[in-house]
Amino acid sequence: MNTTLRLTFNKIAQHARAIAAATVLLGVGALPALAQSANFDSIAIAPGFSAAAGAAQGYTGGSFSLSSLANRDSSGNLCLGFSASSTPDHLLVLEQNFGSLTLQVDSGGNDTTLAIQGPDGRILCGDDTGRNKDASIQAGGLSAGTYRVWVGSFDSGARYNYTLRAQQ
Missing domain, CATH: 1.20.5 (Single alpha-helices involved in coiled-coils or other helix-helix interfaces)
Incomplete structure (x- = not known):
């Protein structure tokens, strides 16, 4: 050499x-x-946040199975649907602890699904909300930190525009 x-x-x-x-x-x-990165906008909130601060937009579509995160979440709910990739669609940053928080998908009633992975690794999954096909998750006792959020569609590859809303 x-x-x-x-x-x-x-x-x-x-x-x-x-x-x-x-x-x-x-x-x-x-x-x-x-x-940490996400496919779409992040949401950063503290208790008493405004509706605008608790909303982000995106679209579903892809073949990444949300069941690969977990077959069932910590409450026994099935993790269903498909998202674009293993990269989360949104990051939800809780600046303080929350006693209760609901994440709701609004796609105009399309069949969406939802998966959240907390900073401790705990998985929460949601599907239909009552008679509405849009997904939601209601959770209590959430610690401050960064949560990874996937918004999926029940059918692989189905593309739906949506707004993700956090509500107290």
Whole structure:
């Protein structure tokens, strides 16, 4: 190996070791905060939030099965439907604890589904809301943190425009 090539290789190896050391020093806990993203807008709310602050828009469509997150949620509800990808559609940032919160999909009555993964990894899933085919989830005792939200359609690939609303 010629001297120039050996020096270049040594510099690359040195940088790789520095990056690996920095990753270890930062710790695994720092990575999720840096890596979190969503397909559509995020919602950031605290108790007493306005209706506008608690709403975001998007559309369904895709073949990522929400049952791959969990077959059933922590309450025993089936996790149904299909979303665009394993990347969540929205991030829901609760700036403070919530005693009770409802997430409601409004797609004009299309058959939507909903899955939420909390900062502790707990999964919540929702399907039809009474006679309405739009999904909702009502949850209590939610801790402050970032929740990953997937809005799906019951049928794979079905595309529906929707508004996701958080309500107290």
